[in-house]
Amino acid sequence: MEDYPITPKEHGVEFLMDNRHHWIRSRRQWAILRVRSVIKKAIMDFLDNDGFINIDTPIITPSAAEGTSNLFEVGYFDETAYLAQTGQLYNEANIMSMGKVYCFGPTFRAEKSKTRRHLTEFWMVEPEVAFCDLDDLMVLEERFITYIVQTALEKCAAELEILERDTTALEKITGEFPRISYDKAVEMLHELREKETDPEKKKELEIEWGDDFGSPHETVLTQQFEKPLFVYGYPSAVKAFYMEPWPDRPEVCKSVDLLAPEGYGEIIGGSERMSDPQKLVDAIHAHDLPPENYSWYIELRQFGSVPHSGFGLGLERTVAWICGLPHIRETTAFPRMLYRMNP
């Protein structure tokens, strides 16, 4: 037999990632991938038991759904196609038949993100619900996250022990999660920035109403709470085109992000969707998107629509948080990242 490449010795990240096919045999990696499996099943069990229908959405898509991120191009016979960044638009078609649906599959983002929170290929579960407003959505997310965390605690005690996860932090993830508006969050950030003494951090925490939050903002906000934090009502300008404007306050939209505690950041992004066809067309123009790409999506409203909402949960970020990992790369057996697609 050949000598086993991984010795009972500390190794560097690059070496371990080059030897990922062997590394997954080690104790910690074994534990993480088992927790991932349990979380994945918990996600599906919760939704299945809550009346959701699982409908798969296409991975090959003709254009950018949200019109923002960079997508991976693939050749599709004589045409250019893209790997899907979300199944949401298709979900919105599916709820008009099924009421409550979810898709759960690989998602691709060609952003050159070089952080501990990003993969170029990751799994996202996207529930979408008809007759659901923003408040209903938050309640759903709360129940969903609570179920996932409590199931992981119950079924993965041994794995979390191996990972030396402080489970007392996870045991608190139950009941109502705090909800703050974007306006309030900006106020809090101003106060927190005042208290900050380190000039470098103080600079990072600069923010004005209308700016999207950066990672440092999310971190200090979540540090104020022990549970995941809902931040709702972001400025429309920093969010996707399809989000429903706030009544009497069109500069704000009915969006909500769920920020995980302990510095794990955004694990869910969601919103109430626009259900009025004319507002949607206007929004598409306002975002400089080609309306012809969205004709069927606009038609969903033209033939009768209902208030509806949905969100996307990143599986790997959730696994990283529940396992207490410093980096997302260990949450999947063979991660695809900027500068890494081997093995």
Next chain:
RNA sequence: UGUGGAGUAGCUUAAAGGCAGAGCGGCCGACUGUUAAUCGGUUAGGUGUGGGUUCGACUCCCACUUCCACAGCCA
């Protein structure tokens, strides 16, 4: 893409202008009460690449390259 840090033996590292050293691994032998690594011996690199400064460069300078962290983008 920007900022900062780092590339020395298979792996993890020491050497801060003056002879590149160690631990683990490997190999040889001993042990045979054993599951993070028994004991002895031995092997192994000329320092990411290309230039430059210097009597002399792992060490200083420039370019390139790879990796890491943070930021942006987002799940």
